[in-house]
Amino acid sequence: MFYLIGLGLGDAKDITVKGLEIVKKCDKVLLEGYTSILTVGKEVLEEYYGRPLIIADRELCEGAIDEILLEAKDSEVALLVVGDPLGATTHTDMLLRAKQFGVQTQIVHNASIMNAVSCCGLQLYNFGETVSIPYWTEKWKPDSFFDKIVGNFSRNLHTLCLLDIKVKEPTEDSLTKKVRQYMDPKFMSVKEAANQLVQIIENNPDKGINKSSTAIGLSRVGASDQRIAVMTLDAMQSFDLGPPLHSLVIPAPNLHPLELDYLAQFNQSGS
Amino acid sequence: MFYLIGLGLGDAKDITVKGLEIVKKCDKVLLEGYTSILTVGKEVLEEYYGRPLIIADRELCEGAIDEILLEAKDSEVALLVVGDPLGATTHTDMLLRAKQFGVQTQIVHNASIMNAVSCCGLQLYNFGETVSIPYWTEKWKPDSFFDKIVGNFSRNLHTLCLLDIKVKEPTEDSLTKKVRQYMDPKFMSVKEAANQLVQIIENNPDKGINKSSTAIGLSRVGASDQRIAVMTLDAMQSFDLGPPLHSLVIPAPNLHPLELDYLAQFNQSGS
Structure with missing residues (x-):
């Protein structure tokens, strides 16, 4: 049996009782360590x-x-994933391969940022599609996610922006070499995300979203030191929200009164 | 302290270890019993x-x-909610009231249908806004959710449709009387939802979605007897997906190859 077990978002105790029981009885337990962190x-x-x-x-x-999955044919193997195990395409692909190999599978769901983002007070059913904001390099500055944010905004929907994570990424230089070298892990902050967004806005001034638009920064959602901060995108460029992980939300232009009331407690703009 | 604790989606063991520890130490524990069921x-x-x-x-x-919240000023009170505790507006409102009363709060997140819907193989970031399909009555047949489905579909996004639940709803007759009488609990099936959708489509033939469009029915997501079935909306009108809860997904018209591969295992149309 191959188990995909969600760990939730905070610490060791955010696993479900069902998940913990499986972890304790398995022959082998792997911890997925590159799409998110606790x-x-x-x-x-x-x-x-x-x-x-x-x-x-x-x-x-x-x-x-494949090797791991074949092992799971005759033994109990679990892969632990931060958040919910089906947040990333990789894991759906694993389940399909398991099926091809005739390996039984079980999924243990848990909270992920996709639903826990509601902690800022915005209603989940008012979110449009989710976007990912990648780290820019000198030469590679993709901005297609901005059109999706604009699409949601124009339909009065919120956008959850997942921020880039680099864990055990090979350095560009080492890609062509025998021995891979790895970059230090890095996690995009809301500050960095806001900065990239503002650069895109400066090149696309008439899309409805500007530097004065509201942005919501979230860090360590689900943990006891979780932080939420509401300010303009412009101000977010110089706001330190502490240690990772961070997420950014661009709220819809017209909010429900309850959403406004709830957000007000996180307002950092001094107004 | 007032705790809002998510129970996840399946059975008693889908609570997190953190949630269970709180439940065991609280002075009073309430179980929210009308927005969803385990x-x-x-x-x-x-x-x-x-x-x-x-x-x-x-x-x-x-x-x-308010009474419960005031009690939580000097004692430990928990409210247990199926899924994630912030899925419904009511609970956000409770947290605001708690703040007004000076009552400390803590949220324990868990899986909800909003993220666990990924079990059908559709990628979460390709979902547009979520809609709710209410039970129609003889005189009241709202259909505004259909425009939202069409809006998502036209942008090549999936739509999660949450299906109506009636638990301890007062009968219409008793609303004006001293003693309330309650309807039997009922839970909308994918069959009923598809039937209402097909009626709307017949009155709105040129919106891109028709009776032959694909629909995905999900029942008891997260439980060991979870079922997923893929067929046309037309066929879904007479398909029995077993006991509640049910959810319906209208997928985007153009799917990612991995989404197609994954959905294929649930195909009921015989093709």
Whole structure:
């Protein structure tokens, strides 16, 4: 049996009772370590579960997963995923491969940023499609996500922006070499995301969203030190929301009175 | 302290470890019983938690909540909610009132249909806004949700349709009387939802969605007897997907190859 188990968003105790029972009985437990992070690391989880975990990086999840799945034919193997296990395409693909191999699968759902974002007071059914904001490089500055934000905004819908994460990414130089070298892990902050958005806005001034539009920054959603801050996109460019992970929300232009009341408690603009 | 604790979607063991610890230490624990249901009832939860639960119906949650919140000023009170606790407006409102009363609050997130719907293989970031399909009556046949489905469809986005639930709803006759009488609980099936949708389509033939459009029915998501069925909207009108809860998805017209592959395993149309 191959289990995909969601860990939720905060710490070791955000796993469900069902998930924990499976972790304790499995022959092998892998921890997916490159699409998201908890506020605690591998060691804390190992101590809490009372068993060793194997870090599953991108190379393993996308390259060597067949081996793991074949192992799960005759033993109990679990892959732990921060948030809900079906948030990323990779995991859907794993389930399809498992089926091809005749391996039984079970999914244990959990909270993900896709629903926990409601902690800022915006109603989930008023969100349009979700976008991802990637780190720009000197030469590569994609901005197609902006049209999606504008599309949601023009239909009076909120946009959840997932911010880029780089964990165990090979350096560009080492891609063509035998021995891979890896970049230090980095996690996009709301400050960096707002800065990229403002640059796009300056090149696209007539799309309805401007530097004075409201932005909502969220950090460490679901953890005890979770923070939410509401201000203009312009101000967000220089606002430090503390340690990762961060997410950014561009709310719809016209909010429900309850949404306005709830957001007001996080207002940082001094008005 | 006032806790809002998500129970997830399946049975008693879908609560998180953090949530369970809070339930065990609280002075009073209420179970919200009208916006959604688990596959197990109050008695099973009481046995699993080892403590009594008080059913919180709509009248209590919307009318008498202030009393409960004031109690939470000097004691530990938890409200358990199926799915994630912030899925419904009522609970956001409770948190605002708690703040007014100076009552500390804590939210324990969990899976909800808003993210667990990914179990059908459609990618969450390709969903547009969520709609609710209400039970029609003889005289009241609202159809504004259809425009939202069409809006998502025309932008190549999926739509999650939440289906109506009637639990402890007063009968129309008794609304003006001293003693309220209540309807039997009912839960809209994908069959009923498809039937209402087809009626709307017949009056709106040129919106891109028709009787041959694909529909995905989901029942008991997150439970061990979860079912997913893919067919035309027309066929869905006579398809029995078993016991509640049900949800319906209208997928975007052009799917990602991985989404197509994943959906294929649930195809009921014989093609």
